[in-house]
Amino acid sequence: xxxxxxxxxxxxxxxxxxxxxxxxxxxxxxxxxxxxxxxxxxxxxxxxxxxxxxxxxxxxxxxxxxxxxxxxxxxxxxxxxxxxxxxxxxxxxxxxxxxxxxxxxxxxxxxxxxxxxxxxxxxxxxxxxxxxxxxxxxxxxxxxxxxxxxxxxxxxxxxxxxxxxxxxxxxxxxxxxxxxxxxxxxxxxxxxxxxxxxxxxxxxxxxxxxxxxxxxxxxxxxxxxxxxxxxxxxxxxxxxxxxxxxxxxxxxxxxxxxxxxxxxxxxxxxxxxxxxxxxxxxxxxxxxxxxxxxxxxxxxxxxxxxxxxxxxxxxxxxxxxxxxxxxxxxxxxxxxxxxxxxxxxxxxxxxxxxxxxxxxxxxxxxxxxxxxxxxxxxxxxxxxxxxxxxxxxxxxxxxxxxxxxxxxxxxxxxxxxxxxxxxxxxxxxxxxxxxxxxxxxxxxxxxxxxxxxxxxxxxxx
Numbered sequence: 001x002x003x004x005x006x007x008x009x010x011x012x013x014x015x016x017x018x019x020x021x022x023x024x025x026x027x028x029x030x031x032x033x034x035x036x037x038x039x040x041x042x043x044x045x046x047x048x049x050x051x052x053x054x055x056x057x058x059x060x061x062x063x064x065x066x067x068x069x070x071x072x073x074x075x076x077x078x079x080x081x082x083x084x085x086x087x088x089x090x091x092x093x094x095x096x097x098x099x100x101x102x103x104x105x106x107x108x109x110x111x112x113x114x115x116x117x118x119x120x121x122x123x124x125x126x127x128x129x130x131x132x133x134x135x136x137x138x139x140x141x142x143x144x145x146x147x148x149x150x151x152x153x154x155x156x157x158x159x160x161x162x163x164x165x166x167x168x169x170x171x172x173x174x175x176x177x178x179x180x181x182x183x184x185x186x187x188x189x190x191x192x193x194x195x196x197x198x199x200x201x202x203x204x205x206x207x208x209x210x211x212x213x214x215x216x217x218x219x220x221x222x223x224x225x226x227x228x229x230x231x232x233x234x235x236x237x238x239x240x241x242x243x244x245x246x247x248x249x250x251x252x253x254x255x256x257x258x259x260x261x262x263x264x265x266x267x268x269x270x271x272x273x274x275x276x277x278x279x280x281x282x283x284x285x286x287x288x289x290x291x292x293x294x295x296x297x298x299x300x301x302x303x304x305x306x307x308x309x310x311x312x313x314x315x316x317x318x319x320x321x322x323x324x325x326x327x328x329x330x331x332x333x334x335x336x337x338x339x340x341x342x343x344x345x346x347x348x349x350x351x352x353x354x355x356x357x358x359x360x361x362x363x364x365x366x367x368x369x370x371x372x373x374x375x376x377x378x379x380x381x382x383x384x385x386x387x388x389x390x391x392x393x394x395x396x397x398x399x400x401x402x403x404x405x406x407x408x409x410x411x412x413x414x415x416x417x418x419x420x421x422x423x424x425x426x427x428x429x430x431x432x433x434x435x436x437x438x439x440x441x442x443x444x445x446x447x448x449x450x451x452x453x454x455x456x457x458x459x460x461x
Contacts, residue, residue, distance in 0.1 A: 016045035031244035034294035072284030099309035104200035111145030111352025114206035180453035187298035215330035222278035239443035415454035
């Protein structure tokens, strides 16, 4: 059988046996939160690579041959920005029209640009849309701008509050859905997994627009060694390196973990080989390795309820990006100008990342223009005495009941104790509890994920 993997696939496809644990790959996973390249938990099992065509055996379990059909490149075609925006409009709206047809669309909204751009396209195409957003219980009202966007588009809107401790009665279901390929505090959408089917027939998701339609913030002539360093800093999470180094030593793996990870990143960058643009090369790296193995893992939560569409993942969008000069990708210009052209009223709504400015004023988000807002914000937070929930893990790990559930998975799972010693687990849990909860939150979340994996591996889930 022939399997052609998209340039940015919606989900990972695995082939091979679940046999021998790949400890090196697991160390990368705990450091970064995703498996690198085609790694999995097992040496014999691999994820099929993006932009590759495979010939598999009749059962689809063994690779007979493979070949790449697309390689990321940078061949900018110089033309005015307004022409590029019109090209984007035609392409983006064509993709969405093909993907959703006349189905009722479920649209997650935020205060950023990606979902706002989708809202403009869906409104222009005349689709039936139900929009929604959610905020932390006890946190900032992240639904504020989403409501405004929905109102301008006349989309019915559902706002939800993510409750404290929502994860625990859904964690085993989540482990089945994402197969433990992502830490469990990130997929907030799991809190409402039983509600989505009431909203429509198909999801239209805005993932990866912020990567494709922006520069990477580096000089285009940045050397490979520096690119490797930049990517390593971006992918390694707080506390992740400490956990990875500790496990590397406890599993008696050869060499040094940091050198191992750096060399792998460097090799992957060399294989991309876009010497004329470091920005294009880093974007390609993210799209090849970050999107399919981190971003896409929890799209499976949406897909467990309704089919998903992701317009920014479309092969034609990837090819379009390769033709756009970096100077027009920088600063999200294309999406901003598209919104101004297609729906000026949406462009007038505050851009959350540049509060209090909108898409006509965001370039004023610098001193001294933003000083009054900064002063106002500082006073407001000083007067607001109640602690505000700002991070996903605070809803899961903080508080008596949360700690009880967390301790159960860390210390009462015998399968997990066979993978990581109880002394190491206790040591890291104590650091989270008594030393620096923010720094050690990712580390603790990865331990929780490995605990669920260990139980799943033993067919107990």
